[in-house]
Amino acid sequence: MCVEPSEPPSARLTRRGVLAASAALAGTAAALGSAGSAAASAPDRRPRGGDLVVEGGTLLDPATGDVTEDAVVVIRDGVVRAAGARGRTAAPAGVERLDAHGQWVLPGLIDAHIHLNTAAEARDAVRKGATSARSGSTNFYQDIAVRELARRVPGMAPRLRAAGVFVTPDLGDTVLADPQLAALAGLKDGVRSAEALRHVVRVNLVRGADVIKTRVNERAGLPDQDPLAQVYSHAQLSEVVAAARRGGKGVLCHSYSERGCHDAVTAGIRSLEHGVFVGERTLHEMRRRDTYFTPTLTAIAGLAESSDPVLAERGRAYLPVLRQAVLAAHELGVPLAAGTDSSGGTVDPIGREVELMRSAGLTALDALRTATTQAARLLGLDGVAGRPTPGHAGDLVLVPGDPLADLSLLKKPSRVVRSGIPV
Numbered sequence: 001m002c003v004e005p006s007e008p009p010s011a012r013l014t015r016r017g018v019l020a021a022s023a024a025l026a027g028t029a030a031a032l033g034s035a036g037s038a039a040a041s042a043p044d045r046r047p048r049g050g051d052l053v054v055e056g057g058t059l060l061d062p063a064t065g066d067v068t069e070d071a072v073v074v075i076r077d078g079v080v081r082a083a084g085a086r087g088r089t090a091a092p093a094g095v096e097r098l099d100a101h102g103q104w105v106l107p108g109l110i111d112a113h114i115h116l117n118t119a120a121e122a123r124d125a126v127r128k129g130a131t132s133a134r135s136g137s138t139n140f141y142q143d144i145a146v147r148e149l150a151r152r153v154p155g156m157a158p159r160l161r162a163a164g165v166f167v168t169p170d171l172g173d174t175v176l177a178d179p180q181l182a183a184l185a186g187l188k189d190g191v192r193s194a195e196a197l198r199h200v201v202r203v204n205l206v207r208g209a210d211v212i213k214t215r216v217n218e219r220a221g222l223p224d225q226d227p228l229a230q231v232y233s234h235a236q237l238s239e240v241v242a243a244a245r246r247g248g249k250g251v252l253c254h255s256y257s258e259r260g261c262h263d264a265v266t267a268g269i270r271s272l273e274h275g276v277f278v279g280e281r282t283l284h285e286m287r288r289r290d291t292y293f294t295p296t297l298t299a300i301a302g303l304a305e306s307s308d309p310v311l312a313e314r315g316r317a318y319l320p321v322l323r324q325a326v327l328a329a330h331e332l333g334v335p336l337a338a339g340t341d342s343s344g345g346t347v348d349p350i351g352r353e354v355e356l357m358r359s360a361g362l363t364a365l366d367a368l369r370t371a372t373t374q375a376a377r378l379l380g381l382d383g384v385a386g387r388p389t390p391g392h393a394g395d396l397v398l399v400p401g402d403p404l405a406d407l408s409l410l411k412k413p414s415r416v417v418r419s420g421i422p423v
Contacts, residue, residue, distance in 0.1 A: 049078015
């Protein structure tokens with residue numbers, strides 16, 4: 001059985017209802033209400049950025065590695081307007097001050113693979129340093145609701161690139177996320193035909209997804225699944241990529257096996273997620289195509305700590321292999337992005353992923369770039385996030401020491417500033 005060819009679903013008929021339901025599930029409607037009637041009833045979606053002067057800290061720009069002592073960062077309307085040494089940077093009078101003496105000041109970090117299902121998780125991600133993020137998908141469009149919360153009340157959620165629902169063979173209860181997905185519930189073989197794959201992508205695009213998430217392998221985090229088993233062919237992945245490109249979007253792909261990684265990359269995905277057994281030929285192809293690698297070391301390390309013996313053994317076996325793949329990718333010039341793959345109500349600090357990048361063999365500065373400048377480029381946030389310089393977002397992370405000497409400091413920031421708002 002295939003989905004009958006049809007026009008894309010109507011945004012006018014169902015978008016408002018679908019996204020209202022996703023907001024209710026995510027708890028963002030209540031969060032908007034508690035944030036104040038002005039924000040909740042605002043007729044536009046302009047960020048409500050703050051005015052703030054952060055002074056006295058040691059400022060680090062990951063793009064250049066430049067360090068400025070006794071620095072002043074001036075944020076107006078949520079955007080950095082000036083940043084530099086105190087004697088060279090004028091701070092406006094009457095603006096709230098944040099004393100950063102004894103602290104190092106960095107740009108807000110970016111989690112390029114995270115599952116945010118609730119407003120509480122979104123707030124937790126910000127508090128742990130992730131001021132921007134890319135969703136790894138949600139079951140019922142909660143990430144799109146979280147993205148809207150971030151636009152209205154920046155201090156409550158990371159600036160988010162939403163993926164909508166997973167393009168996967170078995171949608172399960174996700175068919176309830178949108179009336180337009182109901183037609184897929186009776187498919188004997190699941191979401192596998194070209195028509196079905198294109199349909200899920202189209203629904204995601206109409207609902208406002210910024211990126212499309214799919215998979216080539218089964219999951220590593222479920223003991224009864226084989227992460228090396230391939231669920232989509234090169235031809236099927238190519239259909240997903242082509243449908244996403246028609247909507248001007250890129251694809252991130254959950255991958256583990258050597259063949260699966262190669263099929264995903266040559267099908268044209270934008271970023272390879274997990275990628276434990278990615279081969280050398282595929283890394284060369286990624287370098288040629290400028291395909292990103294988001295290894296989610298945090299998630300694989302988490303498997304090794306699991307109480308389930310199958311998962312624990314899997315994590316212990318996979319983690320050293322993945323570390324080698326990360327270093328090989330870096331040495332070949334494959335762009336890397338940090339992502340925790342946080343899910344299930346637990347938000348891992350993005351700083352842990354940076355620390356694990358360092359343990360794979362990157363320099364401290366290069367590891368930091370995977371969660372700042374490089375991740376910003378992957379998310380299309382060049383000039384917006386990843387640097388504490390004029391014109392960039394007023395997102396900052398303060399830590400009580402030199403992160404280049406001790407990246408573990410990033411796991412517990414002293415303060416976080418989101419769009420000029422101390423969190």
